[in-house]
Amino acid sequence: MNVLSFDPVAAVLIIPIGSAALLAILPGYRLTARLNVVASLATFLSSLSLFVIARPPPGPYVLVDDLNIVFIVLNTFVGFTTSIFSASYIAHELETGRLTPVYLRFYHAMYQTMMFGMNLAFVSNNIGLMWVAVEIATLTTVLMVGIYRSHAALEAAWKYFILGSVGIAFALFGTILVYMAARPVVGEGQDGMIWTLLIRHAANFDPALLNVAFIFLLLGYGTKVGLAPLHAWLPDAHAEGPTPISAVLSGLLLNVALYALLRFKILLAANPAAIAPGPLMVTMGLVSLVFAAFMLYRRRDIKRLFAYSSIEHMGIIVFAFGMGGPLANFAGLLHMVMHSLTKSAIFYAVGHISQIKGTQRISGIRGLTVTHPALGWCLVTGVVAIAGVPPLGIFMSEFLVVSSTFARQPLLAIVLVFGLLLAFGALTLRLTSVAFGEPRGSTKSAEASYVPMFAHLSLVLIAGIYLPAPLVTWFQHVARLLG
Amino acid sequence: MQMHSLSFDVSHTLAGGLVLISFMMLYQDRLYSLLNVFALHALVLALSVAWQAFVQDAPHLYITATIALVFKAIIIPVALHRIVKQLGIHRDIESAVGIGPTMLAGMALVALSMVLMLRVTAEADPLAREDLAFALSVVLLGLLVMVTRRNAVSQVVGFMSLENGLVLAATGAKGMPLVVEISVAFSILIAFIVIGIFLFRIRERFDSVDVSALDDYRGERR
Numbered sequence: 221m222n223v224l225s226f227d228p229v230a231a232v233l234i235i236p237i238g239s240a241a242l243l244a245i246l247p248g249y250r251l252t253a254r255l256n257v258v259a260s261l262a263t264f265l266s267s268l269s270l271f272v273i274a275r276p277p278p279g280p281y282v283l284v285d286d287l288n289i290v291f292i293v294l295n296t297f298v299g300f301t302t303s304i305f306s307a308s309y310i311a312h313e314l315e316t317g318r319l320t321p322v323y324l325r326f327y328h329a330m331y332q333t334m335m336f337g338m339n340l341a342f343v344s345n346n347i348g349l350m351w352v353a354v355e356i357a358t359l360t361t362v363l364m365v366g367i368y369r370s371h372a373a374l375e376a377a378w379k380y381f382i383l384g385s386v387g388i389a390f391a392l393f394g395t396i397l398v399y400m401a402a403r404p405v406v407g408e409g410q411d412g413m414i415w416t417l418l419i420r421h422a423a424n425f426d427p428a429l430l431n432v433a434f435i436f437l438l439l440g441y442g443t444k445v446g447l448a449p450l451h452a453w454l455p456d457a458h459a460e461g462p463t464p465i466s467a468v469l470s471g472l473l474l475n476v477a478l479y480a481l482l483r484f485k486i487l488l489a490a491n492p493a494a495i496a497p498g499p500l501m502v503t504m505g506l507v508s509l510v511f512a513a514f515m516l517y518r519r520r521d522i523k524r525l526f527a528y529s530s531i532e533h534m535g536i537i538v539f540a541f542g543m544g545g546p547l548a549n550f551a552g553l554l555h556m557v558m559h560s561l562t563k564s565a566i567f568y569a570v571g572h573i574s575q576i577k578g579t580q581r582i583s584g585i586r587g588l589t590v591t592h593p594a595l596g597w598c599l600v601t602g603v604v605a606i607a608g609v610p611p612l613g614i615f616m617s618e619f620l621v622v623s624s625t626f627a628r629q630p631l632l633a634i635v636l637v638f639g640l641l642l643a644f645g646a647l648t649l650r651l652t653s654v655a656f657g658e659p660r661g662s663t664k665s666a667e668a669s670y671v672p673m674f675a676h677l678s679l680v681l682i683a684g685i686y687l688p689a690p691l692v693t694w695f696q697h698v699a700r701l702l703g
Numbered sequence: 704m705q706m707h708s709l710s711f712d713v714s715h716t717l718a719g720g721l722v723l724i725s726f727m728m729l730y731q732d733r734l735y736s737l738l739n740v741f742a743l744h745a746l747v748l749a750l751s752v753a754w755q756a757f758v759q760d761a762p763h764l765y766i767t768a769t770i771a772l773v774f775k776a777i778i779i780p781v782a783l784h785r786i787v788k789q790l791g792i793h794r795d796i797e798s799a800v801g802i803g804p805t806m807l808a809g810m811a812l813v814a815l816s817m818v819l820m821l822r823v824t825a826e827a828d829p830l831a832r833e834d835l836a837f838a839l840s841v842v843l844l845g846l847l848v849m850v851t852r853r854n855a856v857s858q859v860v861g862f863m864s865l866e867n868g869l870v871l872a873a874t875g876a877k878g879m880p881l882v883v884e885i886s887v888a889f890s891i892l893i894a895f896i897v898i899g900i901f902l903f904r905i906r907e908r909f910d911s912v913d914v915s916a917l918d919d920y921r922g923e924r925r
Contacts, residue, residue: 346880346881348880348881348884348885349881351885352881352885352888355888355892359892378855382849382858382862385862385865386846386849386865389842389845389846389865389866389868389869392869392873392885393839393842393869393872396835396869396872396873396876396879397835399876399879400824400831400835400876403876403877403878404826408877408878409878409880410880412878412879412880413879413880413881426823426824426826428823428824428825429823429824431823432819432820432823
């Protein structure tokens with residue numbers, strides 16, 4: 221192969237891991253924060269080039285297809301905007317002394333390592349490698365959740381670590397079982413773990429073994445997706461870590477686990493004798509949605525509030541993919557993209573707000589639109605979007621989920637709508653107290669980075685009004701792939 | 704035929720021994736003895752993996768066996784011993800659940816994994832299926848240790864025994880790739896995350912590794 225030829229797959233892996241090594245040794249906040257942004261931008265641009273440059277044929281380790289390109293581009297885009305937000309957020313944390321320069325170096329290195337892990341999970345064609353990559357991404361976030369070393373941060377990191385390890389264990393056991401099922405058909409060794417080979421021969425696998433494998437994979441990766449009742453780590457991890465990490469956790473890491481789950485769902489669907497994965501995912505999705513919607517009412521901490529909202533939305537997405545069929549899959553995919561963009565924008569706003577007010581308590585934040593109009597209205601737009609109000613993008617994807625469900629399973633749709641309305645009520649209730657009314661708390665001016673917020677929210681708005689035809693065709697194609 | 708049944712019996716005995724040692728972990732009420740039992744667990748795992756390497760003629764598995772022996776049976780228990788001693792927490796383990804119910808739950812879990820795995824793997828070769836059933840038992844018992852203990856050190860021990868079950872399953876699946884890589888990754892994970900960072904931080908802040916001390920504080924009620 222020509223040395224000068226540009227390989228986008230290698231780029232999305234080498235840029236993050238290379239810059240992680242560099243960031244670990246370089247001193248100085250300004251330099252490293254900028255390098256972090258530049259590296260994330262370079263990764264994003266290389267991921268975009270996946271659209272134009274011819275894809276490599278599926279090898280033993282790497283696979284690029286229409287499904288994972290969507291995930292990679294979304295991942296690197298949000299990774300890039302979060303690095304911009306992170307630069308201004310972390311500057312403030314350094315000023316207030318919550319982070320020391322040594323920890324900051326560690327933070328940036330971990331940030332890029334996490335991006336590497338997530339990209340690797342998306343491009344891997346080997347289910348063992350995918351498992352390893354998901355674990356790298358998870359473990360780096362465990363370290364970052366605990367980075368403030370406060371009482372609460374340690375508890376959150378420990379809980380995340382313990383529940384995450386259980387997820388790790390179950391997912392690996394499921395992966396081993398898939399290999400066991402594949403071995404008699406595909407053959408021993410490497411081949412038994414290559415996804416493209418597995419899917420080709422899936423119809424001949426032992427269905428009973430595949431069923432058990434899927435249960436373990438659903439529990440294992442489902443823990444990472446944050447599905448109830450395995451979600452206990454999620455609110456703590458979101459609330460106690462640095463806010464940029466909350467943004468990537470909600471916006472990206474949950475998607476990584478979801479992607480792993482989807483790959484195995486396709487595998488199971490290719491075997492006619494195995495159980496249908498749909499009903500299991502539908503049940504877990506609905507339980508997560510309704511449970512999280514109820515939990516939204518009792519939240520006193522603003523980051524926790526939006527963490528539960530993430531559980532709710534992951535529930536909707538898993539529900540949509542569980543329903544299956546071109547329309548529901550399309551809706552699920554769209555909802556996933558919209559949720560990532562909106563939720564990370566909300567966390568950007570919340571991060572600056574809680575820095576200004578010096579608290580994450582909802583009761584300590586009032587009248588934001590009066591004191592900080594730009595931040596306040598960004599938050600209002602974000603929350604209105606996440607609650608599913610037209611004409612923003614989430615309304616459209618939720619509408620598609622609901623209407624496709626009504627056409628096929630009206631009873632399930634009623635539960636779905638109930639959960640959505642419940643969450644809508646809780647979010648509006650909290651939003652009015654935070655955004656409007658008599659200002660409370662510090663009113664000092666914000667040194668916020670508005671670009672990432674505006675970029676995300678305008679994308680969500682545009683998607684709600686007009687989806688470009690090529691994008692629709694692409695998503696429809698992927699939706700058919702998902703079965 | 705004779706050779707086959709011998710290889711079957713030996714791996715069966717070793718895997719069964721792991722399940723038995725997992726049960727012994729359930730009722731240890733002192734940290735030192737828990738660590739000793741864990742060292743035994745890792746030793747038996749090393750023997751079992753080495754036997755699989757011999758039977759399957761897969762020399763790379765000897766690496767996994769060596770890691771299990773050196774790292775998990777010697778270095779980690781010794782290091783944890785020292786940590787426990789330094790922190791002065793070698794008194795009784797505070798279990799969240801009594802020994803009786805824990806043992807009953809352990810038996811139920813083993814029965815469950817036997818019924819489940821033996822039923823679904825009816826077509827697989829007998830060596831692999833028994834191995835898998837034992838491995839699932841070890842995984843579930845490790846999970847039980849983790850949920851019934853409140854002390855950070857014993858939770859880590861539970862996690863490591865759970866991981867031993869996974870290594871058993873991975874080596875039992877004949878010809879599975881990446882086994883060595885996975886066991887190395889797990890060892891690094893344990894070494895760095897658990898000992899290096901968490902225990903250090905927890906001790907630094909509270910002079911205690913009792914996780915229940917962490918439970919007192921919830922972000923919701925501040």
